Amino acid sequence: MSMRLLIVPAFVAILAGCGGKSDQHGAVATADPHAHDGAASMPTVPVFGRVELSAIARENLGISFAKAEYRVVQGVLRLPGRFGAAPGARRIYQAPLEGRVEVLVKPYQQVKPGEVLFRIMSPRWHQLRLNLAEGCSDGCAVGCGTSALAAQRLAAGDEQAAATARALATWKERLTTLERLDREVGGKAAERSEAAVRIADLSLQSVDAVARVARLRRDAIGPDGTPETGMAAVRFRQMLAEASAITGFSPAELLVLDDKLRPRWSTIEAPEVRATAPGVVEGEVAGANAWIETHAPVLTVTDPTSVRLHAAGLQADLPRLKDGLPARIVAYDPADRSSIPATVVLGPVADAIDRSVEVIAHPTAGSGLPAWVRPGVTALLEIAVRGSAEEELAIPLAATVPDGLVSVFFRRDPKTPDAVQRVEADLGVSDGRWVVVNSGLKEGDEVVLGGVHPLKLSVQAPVAGAAKPDPHASCGGH
Numbered sequence: 001m002s003m004r005l006l007i008v009p010a011f012v013a014i015l016a017g018c019g020g021k022s023d024q025h026g027a028v029a030t031a032d033p034h035a036h037d038g039a040a041s042m043p044t045v046p047v048f049g050r051v052e053l054s055a056i057a058r059e060n061l062g063i064s065f066a067k068a069e070y071r072v073v074q075g076v077l078r079l080p081g082r083f084g085a086a087p088g089a090r091r092i093y094q095a096p097l098e099g100r101v102e103v104l105v106k107p108y109q110q111v112k113p114g115e116v117l118f119r120i121m122s123p124r125w126h127q128l129r130l131n132l133a134e135g136c137s138d139g140c141a142v143g144c145g146t147s148a149l150a151a152q153r154l155a156a157g158d159e160q161a162a163a164t165a166r167a168l169a170t171w172k173e174r175l176t177t178l179e180r181l182d183r184e185v186g187g188k189a190a191e192r193s194e195a196a197v198r199i200a201d202l203s204l205q206s207v208d209a210v211a212r213v214a215r216l217r218r219d220a221i222g223p224d225g226t227p228e229t230g231m232a233a234v235r236f237r238q239m240l241a242e243a244s245a246i247t248g249f250s251p252a253e254l255l256v257l258d259d260k261l262r263p264r265w266s267t268i269e270a271p272e273v274r275a276t277a278p279g280v281v282e283g284e285v286a287g288a289n290a291w292i293e294t295h296a297p298v299l300t301v302t303d304p305t306s307v308r309l310h311a312a313g314l315q316a317d318l319p320r321l322k323d324g325l326p327a328r329i330v331a332y333d334p335a336d337r338s339s340i341p342a343t344v345v346l347g348p349v350a351d352a353i354d355r356s357v358e359v360i361a362h363p364t365a366g367s368g369l370p371a372w373v374r375p376g377v378t379a380l381l382e383i384a385v386r387g388s389a390e391e392e393l394a395i396p397l398a399a400t401v402p403d404g405l406v407s408v409f410f411r412r413d414p415k416t417p418d419a420v421q422r423v424e425a426d427l428g429v430s431d432g433r434w435v436v437v438n439s440g441l442k443e444g445d446e447v448v449l450g451g452v453h454p455l456k457l458s459v460q461a462p463v464a465g466a467a468k469p470d471p472h473a474s475c476g477g478h
Helices: 002-017 055-061 123-134 147-184 189-220 231-247 315-320 452-458
Strands: 050-052 064-067 069-071 076-085 090-094 099-103 116-121 272-274 279-281 297-302 307-314 326-330 339-351 356-363 378-384 392-396 401-403 406-412 419-424 426-430 434-439 446-450
Touching (some): 123 231, 147 189, 315 339, 401 452, 406 452, 419 452
Antiparallel strands (some): 090 297, 279 297, 326 339, 326 378, 406 419, 406 446, 426 434
C-alpha cells in the first residue's frame, strides 16, 4: 500500500503532463483558427491543477464523482438508526387443516402474490366436501343455495305427516266400530286391543312427523319467508365459507362450474395455500410429507423491501422534533449517494436512563429502495427540523481535502469529462457530511469524491523560476 501511495502521485503527474492547456486562471485555452502557423508550434504552459484521467486511470485510482446540489445544510439533525421489518412484512403461513403437507417452494426463494407455497392432504377436507355434497342439489350447483333440496324435503315431510294423520284417523274409526260391535254382539275384545295399540303407535308417529315438518320448514323457509334465509341455506353458506378460508377461493369462485358441470369445490383434492404478498421464503420450512396439526406454521415469507428505520434521538432535541417532519435516510458510506425520502414519527415513550427517544422513519410510498436496504442494516436519518435555513448549494464534505492552509476540491470539466481541475474551495457551513460551497461551482457540476487524496498528492504548486515542462515531451508528440 505504501508503494502504491508513492507510485500514484508520479502516475497522475504524468497524466497531468498530457493534459490540456489553459491560462494562469485555470481556464482551458482554445486554439485560434486564425493564428499564424508559426505561433501554433510554440510550446504552451500546462495548466496547474488540471489532470486528464482516462477510464482505465479512473478505475485504477478508484475515482468517483458526486454532483453539487441544493439541500438544507444548516438545521439538519442527523441520527443513527437501523432498519427493521415493517408491520405486515413478515407473513407466517399456517396449515388450515391437519394433514400431510407438501411444500412446493425452497428456502430463500422469491415468491410472487398468488404463487402456490404448499398443499395439504387432509381427511377433514374430504369430510367437508361430503357435507357440501349432502347439503347441495342440482340447483345449488349453479349458485341458488340449498333451497331446491330443502323444498323437496319439506314436501316429503308434509306428505308423510298427512299420511300418518289419515292412518290415525282410519284406526280411530275402526276402534269406534269395534267398540259398537262388541256392545251389540260381543267377542271383539282382542281386535279392540290391537286397534288401540295401532292408534297409540300412529299417534307417536304423527307427533314426530309434525315436528319433522316444522324443522324442514325452518330449513326451507327463513323468518322473512324466503328460502335464502332458511337454515339449510345458512348451513350451506357456512360450509362454503369454511371451504373458502381453507382454499383461498371466494365462495362465488367455489361455485363456478367446470366443463362437466361440477362446482370447483368438488374438484379440489388437496387444498393449496398461496402467497398473498411478494417476498422471500425464510430458511425454516416444514419437512417433506410431514404430518402437521391445524394452524401449525409451515413456512414464513418476508418482504425485505417493507422496512422502517428505528433511530435514537436525544430528549434535548424534542422541542425541535414533531410527527410528520420531512427526512431522508442515507447510507453511512459517504460514497453512496443514494437516499430515501421518509416521514418521521416519534415514539410514544422515551427512555429515562439513556435520555433518548425513539424516532421512526417510514419511507415515502412509491420511493424506490436501494439494494443495501434490508432489515438489520444501519443507516443515518437526516431530519430537517423546524427553523431550518433554506437550501444551499453543497457538496459532500469528503470531496474536499486540506492542502496546506487551504481546502481544495477537484471539479470535473463538463466539456471534457476525462479532465478534472483543482479548485481552492470557498466553503461555508458544514453539518459534518455536507458543506456549503459559496463559489466555484453551479448546480449539477461534478466533483471528485473517491480518490481525491491521490489527486491532491499528484498536483504540486509551481516553483518560481523553475523550468516549465513541455506538455508534448512526455506524450510522444501526441
